[in-house]
Amino acid sequence: xxxxxxxxxxxxxxxxxxxxxxxxxxxxxxxxxxxxxxxxxxxxxxxxxxxxxxxxxxxxxxxxxxxxxxxxxxxxxxxxxxxxxxxxxxxxxxxxxxxxxxxxxxxxxxxxxxxxxxxxxxxxxxxxxxxxxxxxxxxxxxxxxxxxxxxxxxxxxxxxxxxxxxxxxxxxxxxxxxxxxxxxxxxxxxxxxxxxxxxxxxxxxxxxxxxxxxxxxxxxxxxxxxxxxxxxxxxxxxxxxxxxxxxxxxxxxxxxxxxxxxxxxxxxxxxxxxxxxxxxxxxxxxxxxxxxxxxxxxxxxxxxxxxxxxxxxxxxxxxxxxxxxxxxxxxxxxxxxxxxxxxxxxxxxxxxxxxxxxxxxxxxxxxxxxxxxxxxxxxxxxxxxxxxxxxxxxxxxxxxxxxxxxxxxxxxxxxxxxxxxxxxxxxxxxxxxxxxxxxxxxxxxxxxxxxxxxxxxxxxxxxxxxxxxxxxxxxxxxxxxxxxxxxxxxxxxxxxxxxxxxxxxxxxxxxxxxxxxxxxxxxxxxxxxxxxxxxxxxxxxxxxxxxxxxxxxxxxxxxxxxxx
Numbered sequence: 022x023x024x025x026x027x028x029x030x031x032x033x034x035x036x037x038x039x040x041x042x043x044x045x046x047x048x049x050x051x052x053x054x055x056x057x058x059x060x061x062x063x064x065x066x067x068x069x070x071x072x073x074x075x076x077x078x079x080x081x082x083x084x085x086x087x088x089x090x091x092x093x094x095x096x097x098x099x100x101x102x103x104x105x106x107x108x109x110x111x112x113x114x115x116x117x118x119x120x121x122x123x124x125x126x127x128x129x130x131x132x133x134x135x136x137x138x139x140x141x142x143x144x145x146x147x148x149x150x151x152x153x154x155x156x157x158x159x160x161x162x163x164x165x166x167x168x169x170x171x172x173x174x175x176x177x178x179x180x181x182x183x184x185x186x187x188x189x190x191x192x193x194x195x196x197x198x199x200x201x202x203x204x205x206x207x208x209x210x211x212x213x214x215x216x217x218x219x220x221x222x223x224x225x226x227x228x229x230x231x232x233x234x235x236x237x238x239x240x241x242x243x244x245x246x247x248x249x250x251x252x253x254x255x256x257x258x259x260x261x262x263x264x265x266x267x268x269x270x271x272x273x274x275x276x277x278x279x280x281x282x283x284x285x286x287x288x289x290x291x292x293x294x295x296x297x298x299x300x301x302x303x304x305x306x307x308x309x310x311x312x313x314x315x316x317x318x319x320x321x322x323x324x325x326x327x328x329x330x331x332x333x334x335x336x337x338x339x340x341x342x343x344x345x346x347x348x349x350x351x352x353x354x355x356x357x358x359x360x361x362x363x364x365x366x367x368x369x370x371x372x373x374x375x376x377x378x379x380x381x382x383x384x385x386x387x388x389x390x391x392x393x394x395x396x397x398x399x400x401x402x403x404x405x406x407x408x409x410x411x412x413x414x415x416x417x418x419x420x421x422x423x424x425x426x427x428x429x430x431x432x433x434x435x436x437x438x439x440x441x442x443x444x445x446x447x448x449x450x451x452x453x454x455x456x457x458x459x460x461x462x463x464x465x466x467x468x469x470x471x472x473x474x475x476x477x478x479x480x481x482x483x484x485x486x487x488x489x490x491x492x493x494x495x496x497x498x499x500x501x502x503x504x505x506x507x508x509x510x511x512x513x514x515x516x517x518x519x520x521x522x523x524x525x526x527x528x529x530x531x532x533x534x535x536x537x538x539x540x541x542x543x544x545x546x547x548x549x550x551x552x553x554x555x556x557x558x559x560x561x562x563x564x565x566x567x568x569x570x571x572x573x574x575x576x577x578x579x580x581x582x583x584x585x
């Protein structure tokens with residue numbers, strides 16, 4: 022029955038046919054898949070189904086409740102917008118990979134147990150790397166390999182934590198885990214890798230800018246938001262997350278200011294916004310969790326809009342460095358205008374969506390007595406306006422005239438950006454229409470008070486004043502044609518040397534083992550031939566081959582029985 026079909030299966034299984042379709046039929050089919058999945062989710066209320074038993078543990082494939090429902094809707098909407106934006110992509114692998122990636126995100130947030138979560142966790146890792154590799158080139162390949170290693174490492178940590186947790190508790194249910202439970206710290210660390218915790222964040226700023234012009238739109242929507250959901254489900258109220266989140270909001274600002282690659286600036290900005298979500302989850306009150314979930318929803322919209330606008334610039338100009346752009350508002354005015362909507366939203370301008378969701382987290386921090394954290398969030402709010410709200414549109418569209426004259430973004434890209442912009446503005450002007458009623462808990466907080474509105478406008482005004490002052494006095498860091506290594510400068514070189522040393526050691530051992538094995542085989546076969554002729558060689562070699570054959574046959578039969 023359709024009602025018992027897992028929503029994640031719509032896009033994952035539907036992706037199989039995409040490579041075999043062409044032209045308008047493929048376009049219609051690709052865009053229909055996320056809409057069909059969204060319709061399926063909308064038809065379901067709070068429900069659980071797909072129960073089975075594995076090694077005595079009960080698994081639940083689908084669980085839809087107040088926390089997972091909004092994420093399920095969000096991921097289908099994000100998939101649709103991203104696929105519209107990617108209609109002109111020449112890559113044959115990007116659309117199928119994006120569909121599997123989006124479907125895995127839906128499956129992860131609807132997983133009722135940790136084993137099911139782990140399966141979708143790994144599908145997320147494997148499918149998303151193709152969005153980086155689809156750009157082709159040495160830089161994207163290397164960035165994709167580093168990204169894949171980190172994501173698979175996150176899965177290994179998650180599996181280890183699940184095994185310890187299940188062994189101690191006798192359950193793999195995906196609920197409140199906490200740091201006091203066995204394996205809880207390892208599981209939270211696995212979630213933290215995908216959430217880009219401090220010191221674990223460079224995979225994001227390394228890989229996202231090396232993806233295709235449309236791949237970054239998908240990447241910005243799913244991986245980190247699945248991690249936010251997982252933290253909210255398993256670790257709400259853990260005080261450590263408050264300080265981790267506060268640190269995440271602050272340190273990316275300094276890197277973003279000196280970064281030249283505008284998509285990498287958005288990567289740092291993403292970590293900044295994730296910090297608000299992690300901080301809200303750590304506070305753990307109903308208001309704070311509502312703020313984290315609402316900000317995750319809005320972040321997908323406005324961050325996706327900003328990545329789309331920079332993707333359109335990259336598509337038309339072939340360049341995304343702030344030092345090489347400027348003056349594009351003359352030839353791409355629509356893209357520039359839509360980018361400004363995203364910039365206003367991420368900067369939390371009143372009546373834009375970032376304002377109504379970020380206010381919930383900051384209000385919760387103040388109500389719960391986290392005064393130092395509230396000051397850090399206040400600083401982060403000013404900083405994000407500085408580097409994402411001003412720097413992105415300024416250097417791409419309004420800085421010195423670079424002399425670049427290109428066509429406006431294609432209609433498909435403009436449509437996708439417009440949908441994201443409209444949704445951002447609707448959530449900002451009228452949050453009670455859709456956003457607030459669908460949060461996990463009832464919302465009584467009023468963001469549009471005069472004190473809050475005036476206070477936020479003051480923050481934005483002085484942040485803009487600081488930017489203008491630094492630019493006019495020549496103190497603003499210049500846009501240099503350079504690569505910011507972040508913390509990789511203390512990580513990559515030692516790891517590279519270790520890998521080379523292990524490679525040399527392994528190669529030496531491999532040569533020695535092969536030499537010894539070859540010598541043993543030759544001596545054995547020579548003796549058999551001398552003693553018994555060709556039949557002796559066959560008699561000596563057959564037992565080993567037959568053993569391998571029987572093992573492979575029995576293993577295949579076992580797997581066939583399990584799946585049938």
